[in-house]
Amino acid sequence: MSTTLIERPAPAGATRPSLVPRRRTRVFALAEARWAAAATVAFLIALPLQLTGAPAWAWVPMYAIAYVTGGWEPGWAGLQALREKTLDVDLLMIVAAIGAAAIGQVMDGALLIVIFATSGALEALATARTQDSVRGLLDLAPATATRLLDDGGEETVATEALAVGDTILIRPGERVGADGRVLDGASEVDQATITGEPLPVAKQAGDEVFAGTLNGTGVLRVKVERDPADSVIARIVAMVEEASETKAPTQLFIEKVEQRYSLGMVAATLAVFLIPLAFGAAVTGSLLRAMTFMIVASPCAVVLATMPPLLSAIANAGRHGVLVKSAVVMERLGQVDAVALDKTGTLTEGTPRVTDIRPLAGSGLSEDELLALAAAAEHPSEHPLARAVVSAARERGLEIPAARDFTSAPGIGVTATVHGDAVAVGAPARLLNRAEDRLSALAAVVAEELEDSGRTAVLVERDSLPVGILGIADRLRPDAAATVAALTALTGSTPMLLTGDNPRAAARLAAEVGITDVRAGLLPQDKVTAVREQEKAGRRVLVIGDGVNDAPALAAAHTGIAMGRAGSDLALETADAVIVRDELATVPTVVALSRRARSFVVQNLVIASVFISGLVIWDLVGHLPLPLGVLGHEGSTVIVGLNGLRLLRDSAWKRAGAEAAT
Template sequence: MRWAALSSGLFLLGLTAQLAGGPAWLWWMLYLACYAAGGWAPGLAGLRALREKTLDVDLLMVAAAIGAAAIGQITDGALLIVIFATSGALEAFATARTEDSVRGLLHLAPDTATRTTADGAEQTVPVSDLEPGDVLVVRPGERIPADGTVLSGGSEVDQATITGEPLPVDKGEGDEVFAGTSNGTGALWVRVDRRAEDSVVARIAALVEQAGRTKARTQLFIEKVEQRYSIGMVAVTVAVFTVPLLLGDSLQRALLRAMTFMIVASPCAVVLATMPPLLAAIANAGRHGVLVKSAVVMERLGATTRIAFDKTGTLTSGSPELVEIRCLDEGLTDDELLRQAAAAEYPSEHPLAAAIVRAARNRGPALPATEEFTAHPGRGVTARVGGRSFGVGSPAAMLGSVDRGSESISTADDSVATAITAVAAAQERGYTAVVVTCEGRPAGVLALADRLRPEAPAAVAAARQLTGADPVLLTGDNRTTAERVADRVGITDVRAGLLPGDKVAAVRRLQADGHRIAVVGDGINDAPALAAADVGIAMGGAGSDLALHTADAIVVRDDLTAVAAVVDLSRRARRIVVANLALAATCIGVLVLWDLIGALPLPLGVAGHEGSTILVGLNGLRLLHRSAWSGSDRLG
């Protein structure tokens, strides 16, 4: 990266000196330094390829740049060097960052664990030494060291890194837990089920690496034919030089003709036909909050035929909000029930508690004072508010035969049956239900849900209009919740309950059906699917480091409508690339035939070659204009 930056800086200094009318020796020296800084890496790569009996465009570009300098066109040659050095450096940088993120993923799980022995003693041991059957104690706030099953205890566990679920999940005896997830307020005793190298989080890292290796290296169009073109150009250049020489032509005339051919046939115009439109599109996308990591990605975006969305953090914001209040106590209004529940929950650190408190504050005056607050990990809380005892917690804890000191609720109570019906109705609609009790009797049910991004329906509609195919929802959340969100945004193809490996399999199936898939996600659990997709797009606001580094493009401003807009911009760039290639190929063909059949003067050959190069470059730069980013307005 530093050599590319140095090369670009030297080019700008040389161009400034040249345009300012500085001495020729000064800007020639700056351009030659630009050649050295940016050309040694592609030149070395080209020589290595030559040693392996292949000829690639890297060596050809260096040769063309040297040839341009030899006939006085050093500025054009330096520009070619800068383009190649910069694109190669960006690709290497992106690859290195992705590898670093995969290695960092393995540090999600702690390095040590607290293992208990048969006599109740505790030992701190490395996670790598854990064996299936070991029993661990996981205290509040700690990360779970290994995949396993809860033997005793109760707590809420944030497992968004694995399943993508936006809310912590209550865990008790018999429940499965995953390495790298975060324990909440309670203690858990966990039996280890899998070794560290076989854990789900380790498999996520392996999936990302495997997808990166097996994903075919996509190239720009010109790079796909570089080998044949390079060999053909070198062979014809040699023939143009040797054949006239053997037929009695002078060395000077034969060399001049060969040099003219090399200049007019060099793919400078073809390279510039491809790169400026894509680079201009990248710059325009960046101005509108989308970071596209390379020209290859920008070209590939335009080939997308179907878009798959993650749910949590992508279509939704990833934070819960209150959506319904069902009051069961005739002595309370909806607002009063919410205020009492919020007051009881106020000291709690649970995300659902924060959502309830936020909703109560938005509706009315300050919350009443709370006394005798007690948290019951994995169950809920109890507190005295206004002289009465209130409980707020999960339906299983609040509506079962749960002993909470002086409180005991029997499921035979009619009010309990009513509450169970209300809970079932909320859960059928995909909501998370929270039960509120007053003096030991059910007082109401609060329904919470992940907040939908306001632009999500428009973004999904734009994706459908642009690709002509229904978008897909890929989520680790349960089917009921997934279908509720899908119905609200207009998605009919829902694939729910997916672990990271399942998401990769779903992407592979879509690709097997002939689709070019763009996956939009934000979490660690989305990273394997982002890597496996033809194009991975990460939401930048709350995206995990692994997702951001694995993705090919990043929506920095978290505006979902930008997904369809950048695909549309890529398609515009592809159309300009095709037009530019046709123009460049026509100019090259005419000049080459003129040189082979007739006697093309070198100055005229240079003028025609450089003229076509300038034309295609200016045509590509049209995408820098703000009007090129009209996809979101037109499609939305």
């Protein structure tokens, strides 16, 4: 019941890929969910009526509704597979359910159908949502762009119509229409969607810009260097699609042997029925024996051996803020033996904060006075650095003076008049361009020291003289170091850091959390390359990220986890699991819980196989009474089900957390 995405040939002149589901669309997925819900409701109505001794006419019709509403889709899928000379577990489950009903075990068959219908509907919905999210990514690039003409005029054209060599105008607040290089102008561009950098990047003549990134307050003239169909944002879409299609088939352990088991069970059931007939046995007796064999050999206990531990682990993780999207994902989490982490928004909080306040000797200012002066000048600005400075002043309870004559120069900084003094706040490299004096030299030394430690240095001037330096950085999550240590212990190797941020900031943060393998300045395709290198070496990689730029790596990895609070829609839909509360420390715990669930699955499979083997041998060698066969079959089902439900308890989560911490 899996779904893949295929790419239709694009219409003439079109550049955006047109995605259609091979078997499912959102409409079909919603319809399938409604059928599964109807089957579940009918089953839940019938079960208590049967258990309380109500007459058969009250509950049998409800079971019949469950059979029809939940069974038609997997039954049809099984028949289609049969037409292709393939016997899958869908058809086997329907046959087993009908067989159970034929000998009076209506509830058993209905339960099987409800389990299969529900799991199929959940998979269909997840597939449809991921497809919609991939489509939505294309909307990051603007639909139109302003193209400059040779005669000095301008025209508005569709971004698909842009060609390499065209010159486009990017006004303040607009998204860049194509990948290119700045010819003229200066501004700051928010390119977090591409590189994951937490702060806007200053752009001037000669710098590269990417389609879909957001321009700041300046005006840019950009020469188009890539066809829109080959832009970085378009390549992200293509990489997510490719990774989704080429990723190894995600199957539960029991599904890997379903074909052989299905064929073997059908062949054995026919043999149990036909061989006695060939030796003159009565049809009724042979049929009863064959139906008994089908019941005791049906994989009910095997299915429940697999599902309850995994579903219980999913429910337990959900209560603790981790959304695991399927039983397959819960199983795969326990297999990981390598981890790759994003930096901004994953190991860090994703919000710049003031970390250092350095008044210069001779300025006569205290830390609070320097911060209040900078906050007054930055207060009217919407720049992320400005918000960080103002927030820091407010956190200290400082009074922020009023500012007049505010101006902002893209890529340089802001100026304003505060208490009659001309105050400038901005990049040291742009402001420290006067003749050298003692304060300027001191400011340059402090700024270099802060930048070498991975912080962004912000210079504060009063009346054209440097008075202090502020250090600003994205703050590390409190549980980041402990998480890295726990993941190292679980997988036996130190996680990698994959980031689009600058190498100095990446190296500083990696040193703080104990990561030695640092790969910085990466574009999305570079992250995918790093993941695939690990997988070629035989590693099963867990990728943890939050941004659009992380989505291709999340899709390509063995398992992907997204940070939920600030994660992009594409990352949340592409990832296999989501950390809803942004508690990074839950990652090693859920990995350890998955490993416990896998051990419970193995226990249950042993129990189920012992029961099934014993009952089958009894039926083949001797004469197994049908009631006793049903009792043994149901007993094994109950035992493995209850064993798996042990993972619902909070103690299971605490034990997994303790295992991850040791």
